[in-house]
Amino acid sequence: MEKFIVTPKEDKSVTMTIRIDRALQEEYNDLAAKTNRSRNELISMALQYALDHMELKDE
Template sequence: MDDKFVVTPKEDKTVTMTIRIDRTLQEEYNELSAKTNRSRNELISMALRYALDNMIIKDEE
């Protein structure tokens, strides 16, 4: 039997970050988390990625 159970080191690409948000925003993410069966952390991470990918920065005039 040559089948081996191979375990490789885990790549940790995440960091812990603390932010302050309005309570109502937290409540909305709690509700969305319950509806989608995704963690609040996952949803916020998705939203942050979307914001960065779709952001336009205007020069001040």
């Protein structure tokens, strides 16, 4: 008989607090409602997109 093996969950997420404009929060609330995704998930996706497409310029 094969065993049911459970390994520890690897949690790579952290909690971070930021301050944003209320209007931006409302836009994410609306987007979350329209897409059935959490506001947290959408913001995380947006932050990753920004990093992936960022270009740093020297002054």
